[in-house]
Amino acid sequence: xxxxxxxxxxxxxxxxxxxxxxxxxxxxxxxxxxxxxxxxxxxxxxxxxxxxxxxxxxxxxxxxxxxxxxxxxxxxxxxxxxxxxxxxxxxxxxxxxxxxxxxxxxxxxxxxxxxxxxxxxxxxxxxxxxxxxxxxxxxxxxxxxxxxxxxxxxxxxxxxxxxxxxxxxxxxxxxxxxxxxxxxxxxxxxxxxxxxxxxxxxxxxxxxxxxxxxxxxxxxxxxxxxxxxxxxxxxxxxxxxxxxxxxxxxxxxxxxxxxxxxxxxxxxxxxxxxxxxxxxxxxxxxxxxxxxxxxxxxxxxxxxxxxxxxxxxxxxxxxxxxxxxxxxxxxxxxxxxxxxxxxxxxxxxxxxxxxxxxxxxxxxxxxxxxxxxxxxxxxxxxxxxxxxxx
Amino acid sequence: xxxxxxxxxxxxxxxxxxxxxxxxxxxxxxxxxxxxxxxxxxxxxxxxxxxxxxxxxxxxxxxxxxxxxxxxxxxxxxxxxxxxxxxxxxxxxxxxxxxxxxxxxxxxxxxxxxxxxxxxxxxxxxxxxxxxxxxxxxxxxxxxxxxxxxxxxxxxxxxxxxxxxxxxxxxxxxxxxxxxxxxxxxxxxxxxxxxxxxxxxxxxxxxxxxxxxxxxxxxxxxxxxxxxxxxxxxxxxxxxxxxxxxxxxxxxxxxxxxxxxxxxxxxxxxxxxxxxxxxxxxxxxxxxxxxxxxxxxxxxxxxxxxxxxxxxxxxxxxxxxxxxxxxxxxxxxxxxxxxxxxxxxxxxxxxxxxxxxxxxxxxxxxxxxxxxxxxxxxxxxxxxxxxxxx
Numbered sequence: 001x002x003x004x005x006x007x008x009x010x011x012x013x014x015x016x017x018x019x020x021x022x023x024x025x026x027x028x029x030x031x032x033x034x035x036x037x038x039x040x041x042x043x044x045x046x047x048x049x050x051x052x053x054x055x056x057x058x059x060x061x062x063x064x065x066x067x068x069x070x071x072x073x074x075x076x077x078x079x080x081x082x083x084x085x086x087x088x089x090x091x092x093x094x095x096x097x098x099x100x101x102x103x104x105x106x107x108x109x110x111x112x113x114x115x116x117x118x119x120x121x122x123x124x125x126x127x128x129x130x131x132x133x134x135x136x137x138x139x140x141x142x143x144x145x146x147x148x149x150x151x152x153x154x155x156x157x158x159x160x161x162x163x164x165x166x167x168x169x170x171x172x173x174x175x176x177x178x179x180x181x182x183x184x185x186x187x188x189x190x191x192x193x194x195x196x197x198x199x200x201x202x203x204x205x206x207x208x209x210x211x212x213x214x215x216x217x218x219x220x221x222x223x224x225x226x227x228x229x230x231x232x233x234x235x236x237x238x239x240x241x242x243x244x245x246x247x248x249x250x251x252x253x254x255x256x257x258x259x260x261x262x263x264x265x266x267x268x269x270x271x272x273x274x275x276x277x278x279x280x281x282x283x284x285x286x287x288x289x290x291x292x293x294x295x296x297x298x299x300x301x302x303x304x305x306x307x308x309x310x311x312x313x314x315x316x317x318x319x320x321x322x323x324x325x326x327x328x329x330x331x332x333x334x335x336x337x338x339x340x341x342x343x344x345x346x347x348x349x350x351x352x353x354x355x356x357x358x359x360x361x362x363x364x365x366x367x368x369x370x371x372x373x374x375x376x377x378x379x380x381x382x383x384x385x386x387x388x389x390x
Numbered sequence: 391x392x393x394x395x396x397x398x399x400x401x402x403x404x405x406x407x408x409x410x411x412x413x414x415x416x417x418x419x420x421x422x423x424x425x426x427x428x429x430x431x432x433x434x435x436x437x438x439x440x441x442x443x444x445x446x447x448x449x450x451x452x453x454x455x456x457x458x459x460x461x462x463x464x465x466x467x468x469x470x471x472x473x474x475x476x477x478x479x480x481x482x483x484x485x486x487x488x489x490x491x492x493x494x495x496x497x498x499x500x501x502x503x504x505x506x507x508x509x510x511x512x513x514x515x516x517x518x519x520x521x522x523x524x525x526x527x528x529x530x531x532x533x534x535x536x537x538x539x540x541x542x543x544x545x546x547x548x549x550x551x552x553x554x555x556x557x558x559x560x561x562x563x564x565x566x567x568x569x570x571x572x573x574x575x576x577x578x579x580x581x582x583x584x585x586x587x588x589x590x591x592x593x594x595x596x597x598x599x600x601x602x603x604x605x606x607x608x609x610x611x612x613x614x615x616x617x618x619x620x621x622x623x624x625x626x627x628x629x630x631x632x633x634x635x636x637x638x639x640x641x642x643x644x645x646x647x648x649x650x651x652x653x654x655x656x657x658x659x660x661x662x663x664x665x666x667x668x669x670x671x672x673x674x675x676x677x678x679x680x681x682x683x684x685x686x687x688x689x690x691x692x693x694x695x696x697x698x699x700x701x702x703x704x705x706x707x708x709x710x711x712x713x714x715x716x717x718x719x720x721x722x723x724x725x726x727x728x729x730x731x732x733x734x735x736x737x738x739x740x741x742x743x744x745x746x747x748x749x750x751x752x753x754x755x756x757x758x759x760x761x762x763x764x765x766x767x768x769x770x771x772x773x774x775x776x777x778x779x780x
Binding site: 001003004005006007008009010011012013014015016017018019022181212213214215216217218219220221222223225226229230242243245246248249250253258261262 | 391393394395396397398399400401402403404405406407408409412571602603604605606607608609610611612613615616619620632633635636638639640643648651652
């Protein structure tokens with residue numbers, strides 16, 4: 001474990017098929033005016049909207065709605081949500097949806113009472129939140145992002161073509177999150193597998209760094225093996241409760257700060273992926289899957305020992321009679337085979353990226369410094385071109 | 391993940407070589423009267439006592455002392471500690487030591503204002519705490535028990551020869567714990583390795599249950615591999631910071647409720663071990679090491695698939711050309727080899743257990759029902775006799 005750090009996580013999780021009923025325990029802790037935040041309306045088709053509205057009514061809540069949160073929530077949407085929250089002086093935000101909805105709800109929670117432009121203050125300049133924060137609870141309907149137990153939030157500015165992430169402090173973390181695996185059954189297959197890869201990418205962004213024998217690396221290998229095991233089952237049978245529930249739990253622990261403790265972290269795949277997202281509006285998980293293999297093959301020589309360990313401990317590669325590089329590359333081949341089995345997008349052209357966008361995507365990719373190699377702009381361009389050729 | 395559950399953990403952890411300085415952030419949150427709880431006085435020899443007294447003075451605290459907490463804290467000691475806390479109306483308890491000191495401090499925290507006999511109410515009858523609780527912080531000097539981030543507390547009644555554990559709720563968890571791996575360097579080797587096995591036992595008590603592919607099982611395999619790896623290094627070089635720090639972190643996550651989520655758990659090794667401890671006053675970790683192998687060999691047929699998985703995933707046993715039972719037994723042989731390398735006690739006679747104690751130890755062993763086999767009293771006797779013969 002490197003350096004000094006602190007750990008705590010204030011979010012309470014309710015997990016399982018019956019977990020929605022715990023809204024009745026949590027809602028009385030907050031005031032009567034509730035802002036219900038959700039996405040495109042699929043929760044109305046599944047009946048979840050009615051169920052939640054009934055629970056809110058039974059708890060005597062006055063409900064205001066902020067619907068239509070898009071997969072890549074925009075600055076304009078954020079302005080709209082903040083206005084609704086502020087105009088109605090809401091006491092509590094209840095987000096119902098996947099990572100985009102939760103991310104967006106955190107931005108509203110932190111920004112509604114911000115007296116400046118929150119995009120500038122909280123996303124560009126990343127200042128500490130010094131205005132009142134509206135408490136937030138989440139009901140998850142998709143898995144992948146881990147947004148249910150962290151301070152992460154990503155907002156897209158379509159005018160400047162920037163998709164920028166911000167990690168808020170514990171005071172913006174959801175007070176509680178409700179994780180019912182059954183609610184994730186109705187997600188379309190492409191969304192489901194994109195979520196699976198988002199989980200994998202979160203783990204790998206934290207795994208591929210440092211050379212010490214960190215306990216966090218061992219925990220991550222366990223999470224990866226669990227994910228690979230259960231995702232194959234879920235692909236065959238999306239209503240396998242064991243598989244979907246284990247994936248949901250893995251997603252939470254992949255990005256709730258635990259596995260980053262005592263490590264540096266990379267996040268370069270997310271930086272390029274977010275820039276692609278800003279240009280194409282593609283599903284987040286697919287932007288990650290399309291560039292991961294070219295990126296990892298590029299940095300492999302700089303982190304050879306860890307890539308070898310990854311191949312052996314996660315993918316079961318037999319190292320006998322092989323060079324370290326052969327073992328490491330075989331691990332990435334196994335990963336590619338798994339990704340193709342899931343049906344993930346491996347080529348950014350399939351996401352709508354065109355050659356004329358590449359310069360802009362490169363320019364919009366913030367370069368991180370926690371991984372095995374600090375990329376040049378040429379490196380990023382080569383990753384994008386490799387993706388277009390795979 | 392089985393069933394419905396909730397997860398949250400209120401303890402804040404400060405980790406690293408500089409972590410003691412965070413006392414200055416935490417102490418101002420509480421009142422001025424502090425009860426300092428510690429053990430046999432080794433903290434005076436190491437200089438830690440002076441360092442902490444100075445920090446307390448700088449924070450304007452009035453300090454009361456409750457020293458001499460023994461490895462198996464007794465009911466009489468608890469009564470004494472409660473009296474000091476109550477007489478002086480302390481605002482805060484600061485525990486400095488290992489698991490026994492932290493466990494004991496939790497008992498004082500919950501019991502000082504109990505109007506009945508706390509042994510009867512909180513340990514025998516396990517009632518909810520309905521009196522004021524004195525907030526607690528911990529500074530760890532030994533690792534193993536995980537007491538720094540949970541509600542566990544174990545007290546021994548020497549009159550009735552009972553050593554009984556109680557898991558208190560979140561309101562009794564430490565508010566914060568300070569984990570500085572360097573403070574663990576001075577622990578004598580036998581205490582150090584007993585702590586290592588306590589960690590392993592905590593994980594195995596939660597690992598050997600259920601047949602599903604629970605994410606928690608994968609996380610535990612990661613924790614076990616990290617522990618095995620780092621403990622071998624620490625055995626050779628007790629001041630290896632990487633090894634000691636990874637072990638310290640593993641210990642916390644082995645027993646802070648995470649890895650039990652979505653599982654049933656066993657704890658039969660602890661029940662027998664605690665009964666041995668009540669008769670012999672032996673070090674907790676050694677009572678566990680002396681009975682683990684006979685116990686696991688006894689229950690192996692009932693949990694064969696998991697023992698096979700354990701052998702392959704944790705101990706690297708090659709299953710080719712072997713029966714499931716051969717693979718499973720080879721895993722336990724590897725575990726035995728590791729235990730002998732560490733120098734753990736494998737025979738309860740070495741702990742002071744004599745044949746005339748066996749009936750009493752059996753009678754004092756609470757029989758749990760979460761593992762692969764519900765033991766009979768004859769089973770427990772056979773485990774004890776096997777230990778005497780190994």
